[in-house]
Amino acid sequence: MDTVRAGNKGYSAEMLVVTFNHVKKTVHDGSKIKILLSFGQHGRELITSELALSLLYILTEKRKIAGVDLSSFEKILEHLVIKVVPIENFNGRKRVEAGEICDRRNGRGVDLNRNWSVDWGKKEKDYNPFEEDPGTAPFSEPEAQIMQELSKSFKPHIWVNVHSGMEALFMPYDHKNTTPDGAPSHLMRSVLENVNHRNFQDSCLVGSGGGAVGYLAHGTTTDYLYDIAKVPMPFTFEVSSSVVSVATIMNLY
Numbered sequence: 303m304d305t306v307r308a309g310n311k312g313y314s315a316e317m318l319v320v321t322f323n324h325v326k327k328t329v330h331d332g333s334k335i336k337i338l339l340s341f342g343q344h345g346r347e348l349i350t351s352e353l354a355l356s357l358l359y360i361l362t363e364k365r366k367i368a369g370v371d372l373s374s375f376e377k378i379l380e381h382l383v384i385k386v387v388p389i390e391n392f393n394g395r396k397r398v399e400a401g402e403i404c405d406r407r408n409g410r411g412v413d414l415n416r417n418w419s420v421d422w423g424k425k426e427k428d429y430n431p432f433e434e435d436p437g438t439a440p441f442s443e444p445e446a447q448i449m450q451e452l453s454k455s456f457k458p459h460i461w462v463n464v465h466s467g468m469e470a471l472f473m474p475y476d477h478k479n480t481t482p483d484g485a486p487s488h489l490m491r492s493v494l495e496n497v498n499h500r501n502f503q504d505s506c507l508v509g510s511g512g513g514a515v516g517y518l519a520h521g522t523t524t525d526y527l528y529d530i531a532k533v534p535m536p537f538t539f540e541v542s543s544s545v546v547s548v549a550t551i552m553n554l555y
Contacts, residue, residue, distance in 0.1 A: 306452070308444035313410050315393055315444040319452065320386045322361050324379040333381070338458035340387045340449065343414050343523070344406035345394025347466040353541060354388040354464070385456055390414065391445055408445055412437040415463075415522050417446040420529050421477040422521035436521050449523065453531050461527050461536040470507035470540035471498055472514060474529075476522040479513035490535055511538055 307316040323334075341354040360367065361384065367375075389395055393409025407413050412435050416422070419440035441447050453461070471494040474482055481487050491508070498506045507514045511524065527536040 306448050308447045310442075310444060313444065315409070315448065317387055317390060317392065317445070317448050320358060320388065322358075322379075322382075322384040322386070324376070324382070334383045335381060335460065336456060336458045337382060337384045337460045337462070338387075338453065338456055339384065339462050339464065340390050340523075341464045342387075342389040342395060343391055343463060344465060345391050345396075345398045345402075345408070346404055346406050348395070348398065349466045349541065350464045351389045351395070354386055358386060358388070385452070385458070387449070387452075390449065393445075406433060407435065408443055410443075411435055412443050414443060414445050416520060417441060417443045418450075418521050418523050418526040420521065420525040424477070424520040426518055426520075428517065434519075440521065446523075450526075453527060453533070459534050461524070461533045463523055463536075463538045465538060465540050466542065468507070468515075468540045469502070469505060469542050470514060470538075472507075472509065472511040472524070472538040472540065474510060474525055474536060476511035476519040476525050476538075478518065479510060481510045481513070482528065486534060490537070493535065494537070507540075 304319045304321070305316055306319055307314065309315065339354070339357070342348075342351040361379070391408050391414055394405065394407055394414075397405050397407075397409065413433065416434050416436035417440065422440045423436050425434075437443055437446075441450060473487070473490045473494060481491065494508045498504055498508050511522070512518045524536045524538050527533040
């Protein structure tokens with residue numbers, strides 16, 4: 303577990319990054335699939351960090367899980383390197399815990415999921431500065447800087463940004479109501495549809511964030527990671543606040 307810090311103009315942020323790498327001599331790290339999971343990007347979405355805690359417990363304790371064969375689970379983990387950011391927006395979470403329960407922004411009022419460079423700063427007709435302040439420039443916020451550097455150094459094959467408020471499995475794009483062209487996009491959609499069918503009985507919205515959620519979002523993490531960082535499979539998972547089983551959590555990830 304590492305603590306990463308950054309700051310500018312009198313404002314600082316820190317994040318815990320937990321790395322899970324099931325070491326086995328017969329499997330070389332260079333051949334492993336790298337997965338980056340981020341939780342708690344919006345301060346008010348407390349349940350996402352609780353989900354991260356449950357996931358880390360499952361990965362480290364490897365207790366018996368209903369519907370999951372532990373021997374198969376172990377074999378899968380041998381081929382993965384997983385990095386987990388349990389609370390991306392620690393300062394924003396502290397604001398919520400202090401009483402600002404509806405606040406999604408970071409410690410100085412910026413929406414971290416509008417602070418990335420793809421289509422940054424564009425404002426829709428229903429733009430709400432309290433909800434969606436994109437900052438003074440792309441990557442003006444230390445939290446976004448930390449996550450950008452982590453994506454560059456780790457080079458994940460799969461990225462999942464976990465939010466709460468609805469039941470949905472999103473892929474790019476957020477800033478327009480279409481998905482990317484080509485076979486990779488079809489594969490991403492196929493993965494999401496399979497997860498939805500197997501674990502949620504087709505109850506989740508599936509598609510591009512901009513096309514399925516009902517509004518366009520500019521300067522998002524997922525769009526940057528797909529267009530600029532070239533992560534093959536960047537996703538946004540939206541979870542509801544309803545109780546889900548441990549088995550469902552494990553099957554989802």
